[in-house]
Amino acid sequence: MKVAYALLTVGLALVVQMALARYAVGGRWVFDLVLVGVVYAALYWGPVAAMWAGTLGGLMQDALTGSVIGVGGLAKTVVGFGVGLAGDQFVVARPSVRAAAVALVTVGHRLIIVGLLAVVNQAWNGVPWAAVLMETGLNAAAGFLAFQVTDALPGVILQTRQRRRSSLGRRRW
Amino acid sequence: MRKSRRTLVLFLALSSAHLLLMSVQVQARSGMPLIQAAAFGVLAGVQRATAGFADGVRSFWSDHVASQGVVAENDVLRQQVIALEGQTQAQAALVGQVHDLERLLNLQESVIPPTLAARVIGGDAAPGALTITIDRGAADGVEPNMAVIGHAGVVGRVINRPTAHAAQVQLLIGHNAGVGAITEQSGAVGPVRGGAGDPPLGMDYVDVLKEVVVGERVLTSGLDGIFPRGYLIGTVVRAIKGSGDYSEIAVHPAVDFSNIQMVLVILARPAGTDGGS
Numbered sequence: 083m084k085v086a087y088a089l090l091t092v093g094l095a096l097v098v099q100m101a102l103a104r105y106a107v108g109g110r111w112v113f114d115l116v117l118v119g120v121v122y123a124a125l126y127w128g129p130v131a132a133m134w135a136g137t138l139g140g141l142m143q144d145a146l147t148g149s150v151i152g153v154g155g156l157a158k159t160v161v162g163f164g165v166g167l168a169g170d171q172f173v174v175a176r177p178s179v180r181a182a183a184v185a186l187v188t189v190g191h192r193l194i195i196v197g198l199l200a201v202v203n204q205a206w207n208g209v210p211w212a213a214v215l216m217e218t219g220l221n222a223a224a225g226f227l228a229f230q231v232t233d234a235l236p237g238v239i240l241q242t243r244q245r246r247r248s249s250l251g252r253r254r255w
Numbered sequence: 256m257r258k259s260r261r262t263l264v265l266f267l268a269l270s271s272a273h274l275l276l277m278s279v280q281v282q283a284r285s286g287m288p289l290i291q292a293a294a295f296g297v298l299a300g301v302q303r304a305t306a307g308f309a310d311g312v313r314s315f316w317s318d319h320v321a322s323q324g325v326v327a328e329n330d331v332l333r334q335q336v337i338a339l340e341g342q343t344q345a346q347a348a349l350v351g352q353v354h355d356l357e358r359l360l361n362l363q364e365s366v367i368p369p370t371l372a373a374r375v376i377g378g379d380a381a382p383g384a385l386t387i388t389i390d391r392g393a394a395d396g397v398e399p400n401m402a403v404i405g406h407a408g409v410v411g412r413v414i415n416r417p418t419a420h421a422a423q424v425q426l427l428i429g430h431n432a433g434v435g436a437i438t439e440q441s442g443a444v445g446p447v448r449g450g451a452g453d454p455p456l457g458m459d460y461v462d463v464l465k466e467v468v469v470g471e472r473v474l475t476s477g478l479d480g481i482f483p484r485g486y487l488i489g490t491v492v493r494a495i496k497g498s499g500d501y502s503e504i505a506v507h508p509a510v511d512f513s514n515i516q517m518v519l520v521i522l523a524r525p526a527g528t529d530g531g532s
Contacts, residue, residue, distance in 0.1 A: 090432035096380065100298065101305040103378025106388070106513070113380040129262050137269050145294035148423075150280050150416060154381060156273035163266045202281055217382055 088123035088131035092139035095119030112213045113220035116143055117191055119183050120162050122228055125174060129166025136162035150202050157194040161187050176231035184225035188218045291415055299421035301520060306376035360450035368483055368523035371395055375515050385429035391520060392417035399480050402521040408509030409434060409475060411517050428455040428512055435479035436488055439472040441465050441506055445505055447473060447488055454492055458504035467494040473506050
């Protein structure tokens with residue numbers, strides 16, 4: 083079930099990524115919501131679910147961008163494994179800490195991809211640090227929003243239910 | 256303990272599978288068309304739906320909420336339409352004259368290729384890929400390598416095999432993109448390639464003896480077999496004569512790639528495909 087949730091999360095992230103990227107063509111706004119989805123899956127459902135999510139999300143991205151299939155898949159699998167294990171070992175509960183994890187992972191993920199592409203293409207093109215910085219900021223912001231909403235949602239639903247119940251109670255009285 | 260070992264085994268298995276997949280492609284020197292087609296086929300429908308939803312919300316907003324100043328804008332647009340109609344008639348007259356001259360000189364008549372308007376329904380699946388998805392595909396006559404233009408100039412070309420109602424377009428500013436080009440005044444010929452930094456286009460192999468000037472327009476040369484001759488690519492913003500045989504030419508693209516909503520697919524078959532061009 084955890085794996086199914088993780089795959090759904092990454093699928094949704096991919097759809098949102100492509101829908102939003104339509105308004106950000108040209109490389110000015112660089113973000114990777116699939117990566118955010120993988121980190122989310124790793125922190126909520128553990129390394130196994132996150133690895134499957136990373137594999138599927140990365141392969142889909144590779145296939146859709148015409149890149150060497152497996153590069154993004156491997157990078158995201160590594161991320162899912164690493165973050166999942168770290169999430170099991172340490173308490174990463176606050177949304178701001180989780181967003182910081184997303185930022186850290188974004189840099190690592192980009193370095194893995196640049197390294198793998200250098201090996202595959204037998205050419206080193208350097209690290210596009212400006213793009214990495216932009217991606218790190220936007221991914222962290224998206225992660226913070228996702229974690230904040232997920233954390234706040236149960237409380238909001240509970241409050242709404244309680245309010246409704248108390249108003250019904252008053253009506254009966 | 257057993258759980259962590261299972262996790263590690265799964266990690267190693269998935270990583271090995273990825274490495275195997277990569278090595279197969281590197282050895283074959285090609286991608287995996289089946290996987291690509293399947294992934295694109297699955298997501299093209301979803302993209303069409305999300306784009307339809309987003310456009311619906313936006314048109315509701317613009318039609319019913321943010322419609323202030325529409326009357327004034329309408330007047331301006333009417334005036335622009337009249338001016339453009341005049342220009343179109345002048346251009347049509349010029350085309351007629353060109354055809355007459357071609358007939359007189361016994362030249363092969365130049366044909367204006369048919370175009371197909373398409374809506375952009377999706378962007379990059381991964382950052383930095385610089386591709387867009389359009390809502391026209393094989394059912395509309397779109398084929399791989401067909402040229403795609405915008406109202407300002409060249410946008411890119413169709414890559415991979417389109418699905419029935421969607422196609423993927425590689426933008427000209429992408430890393431592996433290129434187009435045969437010619438400068439309008441100096442007549443310097445060379446390929447323009449994307450991914451050049453700032454500005455994102457660079458013109459290669461331009462003879463150092465050609466006097467390319469800043470501000471000169473760069474057009475498609477038609478030599479690549481994909482883009483018909485004469486479409487605007489951009490403007491020269493830097494022309495430096497190096498010590499070697501070639502000048503360093505930087506080109507600012509005519510198209511604003513950060514805001515592409517509609518494009519035109521040129522339905523002429525690229526050279527080298529069935530039917531020829």
